[in-house]
Amino acid sequence: MEDEKREEVEHWLIKAEHDIRAANAVLKETPPITDVACFLAQQCVEKSFKGYLAFSDSHIEKIHDLNKLIGTCAHTDKTFLELIPLAKGMTAYAVKERYPDNWREIPYEEAVSAVRRAGKIMSFVKAKVGL
Numbered sequence: 571m572e573d574e575k576r577e578e579v580e581h582w583l584i585k586a587e588h589d590i591r592a593a594n595a596v597l598k599e600t601p602p603i604t605d606v607a608c609f610l611a612q613q614c615v616e617k618s619f620k621g622y623l624a625f626s627d628s629h630i631e632k633i634h635d636l637n638k639l640i641g642t643c644a645h646t647d648k649t650f651l652e653l654i655p656l657a658k659g660m661t662a663y664a665v666k667e668r669y670p671d672n673w674r675e676i677p678y679e680e681a682v683s684a685v686r687r688a689g690k691i692m693s694f695v696k697a698k699v700g701l
Contacts, residue, residue, distance in 0.1 A: 575624065579699050582621030586692050589614035593685045597678075604681035605663075611681075611688035612636070612663035618695040619643055622650075625699040634664035653694060656687045 593610035596603040612634070619639040623630045626646040633639065636657040643650040663684065666672045 575627075578624045579621050580701065582617050582624055583692070583696060583699070583701055586614045586617035586621065586695075589617065590685065590689055590692060593688065597681060597685065602678050602681065604676040604678055607681040608660075608663040608676055608684045611684040612660045614688040615657055615660060615691045616664070618692045622647075622695050622698055634661060636661045647698065653691055656691055660684060660687070 589610045593607045593614065596606045596610070615636055616634060616639065619636070619642075620630050622643050623639075626643070628642060628646065631638075631642070637654065640650050640653055640657060
């Protein structure tokens, strides 16, 4: 992989790593900040997928829809379709769950699950791009 492309991919995945680390940190707060943890988990997944798209020389659309991003990644690697169950429901954390007009208290267990799933997806992507 050429240096410029590798740097772009690394930058996406560093940002994804920062999101997952921050998500884990806010879950340790008293009380845990579950809505922010879920938002950061979604952001980790989104940036991981966009890192793969940079790796595969695909167009990176400015969207939050994880299912659409999985589909775009699957154009070059069908194994991304295996991530659909892990990403299920996480797109809502990008917008719907962030604003008070859609208020709901996100249970701690749900937030922990979202962060764990995001970590698995990020690891999957890192392995695909060789990082």
